[in-house]
Amino acid sequence: MAALRCLPGVGPKSAQRMAYHLLQRDQTGAGRLSSALRGALDRIRHCERCNSFSEAALCELCASPRRDGALLCVVESPGDLLMVEQTQSYRGLYFVLLGVLSPLDGIGPKEIHLDRLLKRATDGTVREVVLATNFTAEGEATAHYISELLTARNLQVTRIARGLPVGGELDHVDAGTLAQAVLERRAV
C-alpha cells in the first residue's frame, strides 16, 4: 500500500483498494505490472537529440525520415510532446526542455538544457522553432528567453496561438483570453 501511494492521485483509500484487488483477484496483472515497471526502468532513457523518452539512443520521432527536419517544436515535458503529437497537426521534430525556467527554484538556462537547444536549433537543418511551452508565468518567461536567444541567431521563432477554444463562445471565456483573441486577430 505504501508503495502504491507513489502513483499520482492515489491516496491511502485507493492504495488499500488497489493492493487488495491485486492480491485477491489479479495476481497475473500484478506480476505484469511489476515486470513492466522493472523493464521500463531498465530500458527507457532520454533521447540524445530531443530529450524525450526512448529505448534507443535516438527516439522514433528523431530517427524517422518522414518528419520535417526544418521545424523544431519546443515543449516542457514528454507528456506535452505526446499532446502535440495527438493533434496530428504537426509534422516536424521536437526538443523537450524537461522543465521551465524558475529562478526561485534554482532552475536556470542550464537546467533546461538551453545550451543543447541552441546547438540543435543552429545545426543547419532547422528553419523554424515553434515555442509550445505552457501559457503559465514560467512557460511564458521560458518562451521569451528562448526567443531572444534564437532570434539573435537569425532563426524564425513562432509561438502557438492564444485565443478562444474550438467551438468556444464569447460569453463563456474569461476577459483576458478574449482580450488576447482580439489583440492577436488574424487576417482572413
Next chain:
Amino acid sequence: MAALRCLPGVGPKSAQRMAYHLLQRDQTGAGRLSSALRGALDRIRHCERCNSFSEAALCELCASPRRDGALLCVVESPGDLLMVEQTQSYRGLYFVLLGVLSPLDGIGPKEIHLDRLLKRATDGTVREVVLATNFTAEGEATAHYISELLTARNLQVTRIARGLPVGGELDHVDAGTLAQAVLERRAV
C-alpha cells in the same frame, strides 16, 4: 410565479421562492423592478447604426468621438458586444448582427442585416472589419460568409484568434484547440 419563469435559469422552485420573497420581504424592490422593466421596454430600442441596445437613436459608443471609426467589430449579440468592451482591448466601433446565419431555422443574410453591414462597412470610414462571431458551426459559417462579402470590396477582414486560453497548459486543452494553436502559431 408563472411570470417569473420567463427569467433565464428560473424553474418552478426558484420562481416560488422569488415570488414569496418579493411579497413578504421586499415589496419596494418588487416595485422598482416593475418600473425598471416598464421603463426599459418603453425607452430602449436598437441603435440605428450598430443595432445594439440604446435609449437614443445612436448608442453611446456610436456617438462617442473617442472611438476609432476605422475599426468595425462584428458580433452576434449585444451581450457579446459587452464582453468585448469589458476586455478593454478594443477601441473601435461595432456592428451587432442580432443573430447568426442558420438556414435550417430560416435565418439568412437578410435576417442578420448583412445589407446594412455592407453599407456600414463601405461608408468610407471603416478600414478593418474584425469578425468576432462565436467559434460555433453557425458563427464560423457567418464569419466566412461576411468575409467573402467584404474582401470582394477590398476591405481588410480579420478574425479574433483561436488557441490556448490565457494561463492555459497543453495537457488541459482538447486536441482540436491545441491543433489550431499549432496551425495558427504566430511569429515572435
